[in-house]
Amino acid sequence: MRKKEIKLKLENVKVEVLYYKYRNVDVNTLLVSFGEKRRVISTLDGYRKVSFVANSYLPLELSESIMKDYAAFEEDFPKVLGIPRSDLSFLSTGANMDNLAVCEKSYQDRIVCCLATGGVGNALRAGVDESDWMEQDGTYTKTLGTINIIILTNVTLSDGAMARTIITATEAKTAALQDMDARSSVSPENQATGTGTDNMIVVSGTDPDKKIRHTGGHTKMGELIGATTKIAVAETIKKHEAAVAKSSRPES
Numbered sequence: 096m097r098k099k100e101i102k103l104k105l106e107n108v109k110v111e112v113l114y115y116k117y118r119n120v121d122v123n124t125l126l127v128s129f130g131e132k133r134r135v136i137s138t139l140d141g142y143r144k145v146s147f148v149a150n151s152y153l154p155l156e157l158s159e160s161i162m163k164d165y166a167a168f169e170e171d172f173p174k175v176l177g178i179p180r181s182d183l184s185f186l187s188t189g190a191n192m193d194n195l196a197v198c199e200k201s202y203q204d205r206i207v208c209c210l211a212t213g214g215v216g217n218a219l220r221a222g223v224d225e226s227d228w229m230e231q232d233g234t235y236t237k238t239l240g241t242i243n244i245i246i247l248t249n250v251t252l253s254d255g256a257m258a259r260t261i262i263t264a265t266e267a268k269t270a271a272l273q274d275m276d277a278r279s280s281v282s283p284e285n286q287a288t289g290t291g292t293d294n295m296i297v298v299s300g301t302d303p304d305k306k307i308r309h310t311g312g313h314t315k316m317g318e319l320i321g322a323t324t325k326i327a328v329a330e331t332i333k334k335h336e337a338a339v340a341k342s343s344r345p346e347s
Contacts, residue, residue, distance in 0.1 A: 111125075115175070131301065147185075196329075198211075208248070269288045
C-alpha cells in the first residue's frame with residue numbers, strides 16, 4: 096500500500112492518502128489519524144468517538160455495486176484499512192483524492208483545517224429541484240459528484256458547536272458554488288447549492304483550555320470555518336473538473 100503524507104499545522108493529527116486495491120479495483124483513501132479518540136459528528140454516522148476519520152474514492156465501477164448494499168460495504172471496508180469499524184467514521188465519493196484540497200487557517204492559538212473533495216456533476220438547488228434517487232431497504236441508486244468535507248480543529252467544541260459547524264461550512268460551500276456560478280444539473284437556470292449527496296465530518300480538538308460553544312458566522316471560529324471551507328471547496332471542484340475534462344479529451 097503506497098502512502099502520501101499531508102503536513103498540517105495541527106498537532107497530534109496525521110493525514111495520509113493511501114493507494115491500494117479494493118475488490119481488485121484501484122482506489123485511494125484520505126485517512127486522518129489521531130493519537131486518541133476524538134468526538135466527531137458525521138452526517139452519516141451522527142455523534143461518535145473515534146480515532147480515525149476517512150474519505151474514500153470509489154470509482155464508478157465499484158460504486159454501482161456498493162450502493163446496492165451500502166450497509167455491508169460500511170462493515171467490510173474498514174477491514175481493508177485494518178481499523179475496527181467502531182473506531183472509524185468515514186465518507187465515500189466518486190471524487191479522486193488526488194484532487195483533494197486542503198485549507199488551514201489560524202487566529203491566535205486557534206486552528207481550523209478543511210479537507211475537501213468534490214465535483215458538481217449532480218449539482219442541485221435545494222428546495223427547488225426534484226430528487227431522482229432514493230433509499231429503499233439499504234439500497235441506493237444514482238450517486239454522482241458529491242462534495243465531502245472534513246473539518247479539523249485544535250479547540251474543544253461543544254456538541255452544539257459541532258452541529259453548528261455543519262451549518263457554517265454548508266453556507267460557505269454554497270457561497271463557493273455561487274461564486275463559480277455552478278448550475279443545477281436538474282434545472283440549469285438555477286444556481287446549485289450542493290450536489291444532493293454531500294456529506295461532512297466535524298472533528299473536535301481535545302485541549303481543555305480551548306473550549307468553544309459557538310461557531311456561527313459572527314464568531315472568530317465561524318469565520319475560520321467558513322473561510323477554510325469556501326477556499327477548499329472551490330479549489331477541489333476546479334481540480335476535479337479539470338481532471339474530468341482531461342480524461343474526456345480524445346487522444347492525439
